[in-house]
Amino acid sequence: MIFVLAGTREGRELAATLVSAGHQVMASAVTSYGAELLRQIPGVAVWEGALNAEQFAALIRDQGVKGILDATHPFATEITRIAQEVAASCGVPYLRWERPETPLPQGHPLVHLVPTWEEAVSKVASLGVDRVFLAVGVQPLSLFLTHPALRGCQFAVRVLPLPESLRVCYQLGLRPDQIVALQGPGTQKLNEALLQEFRAEVLVTKESGDLGGTKEKVAAACALSIPVVVVQRPVVCSGRTANFEKASDVDYVRFWAKKVAEEKKE
Numbered sequence: 001m002i003f004v005l006a007g008t009r010e011g012r013e014l015a016a017t018l019v020s021a022g023h024q025v026m027a028s029a030v031t032s033y034g035a036e037l038l039r040q041i042p043g044v045a046v047w048e049g050a051l052n053a054e055q056f057a058a059l060i061r062d063q064g065v066k067g068i069l070d071a072t073h074p075f076a077t078e079i080t081r082i083a084q085e086v087a088a089s090c091g092v093p094y095l096r097w098e099r100p101e102t103p104l105p106q107g108h109p110l111v112h113l114v115p116t117w118e119e120a121v122s123k124v125a126s127l128g129v130d131r132v133f134l135a136v137g138v139q140p141l142s143l144f145l146t147h148p149a150l151r152g153c154q155f156a157v158r159v160l161p162l163p164e165s166l167r168v169c170y171q172l173g174l175r176p177d178q179i180v181a182l183q184g185p186g187t188q189k190l191n192e193a194l195l196q197e198f199r200a201e202v203l204v205t206k207e208s209g210d211l212g213g214t215k216e217k218v219a220a221a222c223a224l225s226i227p228v229v230v231v232q233r234p235v236v237c238s239g240r241t242a243n244f245e246k247a248s249d250v251d252y253v254r255f256w257a258k259k260v261a262e263e264k265k266e
Contacts, residue, residue: 001026002257003065005083007034009211010097011071012041014253018069019043023257026063031162051079056086067260069253071097074233075137075206084244093260095253096246099209102218104230110222112229117143123229124202125149133200134158135217136231138168144204145172156198158182185213191220206231 004015006027015027015038028047029035035048047059059065070083080096087094105111114120117140124132124144134144135158144150157174159165161181169179180194191213195203203221207230208214214230221228247253 001063001065002067002069002260003060003063004028004069005072005079006038007031007072007076007079008099010099012037014069014071014097014250015044016041017250017254018257021254021257023261026065031164033162051082053082053086056082057090060086060090060092065092067093067095067257069095069097069257073212074099074208075139077234087244093256093263094244095256096244097253098246098248099211100248101207101233102210102214104207104214104218105222108222110225110227111218112227113232114229115232117231120144120204120229120231121147121149124153124204127202127227129201129227130154131199131201132156133195133198133203135203135205137206138165140231141168141172145174156180156200158184158194160184185211185216188216188219188223191217192224195220195224195226200226202226203228204231205229207233 001024002018004011004018004025004027006012006015007029011027015025018025019041025043026045026047027038028051029038030050032048035046038044038046068083068087070080072079084094104113112123114123121144131154133156134141138159141157145155156178157169158180159169161183166179166181203217203226205214205217205228218228218230245256247256
């Protein structure tokens with residue numbers, strides 16, 4: 001069996017591809033909505049909910065998992081770290097699906113690339129703006145909303161239209177008129193309309209690739225002459241996990257899964 005960490009559209013598509021190639025597949029999603037989408041794929045067994053290291057290792061043993069395909073979001077660093085460590089400790093092949101990056105304007109005066117969320121906060125503070133539009137997901141929201149350097153800023157946030165996302169927003173004190181609950185990606189025009197509606201003076205987003213709508217968000221900000229702070233993808237692989245394979249080609253995923261299945265038969 002191949003276990004697919006499938007919290008993204010690519011994860012669902014890859015799970016379906018592996019089933020079509022004749023593999024047994026179990027795929028996981030943290031949210032009930034993600035699990036519902038996975039259940040629509042014939043032949044895919046579904047694990048719903050988060051996995052810690054102990055649960056993951058037990059699942060590998062109990063389900064006879066022969067390989068792990070990690071197709072989680074580029075910023076889902078914790079589950080990627082867990083998957084790599086569990087794969088190493090259990091001796092199970094691991095393949096990381098790498099979503100292609102979005103080519104961003106180099107040297108553009110409005111586009112500010114930063115490596116961390118903390119540096120994103122510092123960059124926003126240095127711009128001296130008041131109205132901040134955050135298209136960063138829910139995890140970094142607390143850092144921005146509570147950071148002393150951004151005290152006095154007015155925030156609007158764009159999050160997925162999921163109960164857990166809205167719950168985080170309300171817990172952080174955001175009002176309904178500050179929240180855009182919207183499934184992405186969206187067109188450049190849609191992003192322009194949102195920035196204009198909230199009178200944004202800066203956009204903060206992350207490099208999630210074209211599937212995450214990064215290109216359209218950046219283009220919208222530049223078209224409106226609004227600075228955009230883009231957080232670059234984190235690097236997870238290190239130490240004993242650094243030699244794990246990566247792929248951005250579906251044909252290679254098929255090849256890898258076939259190789260895993262044949263090795264386990266020997």
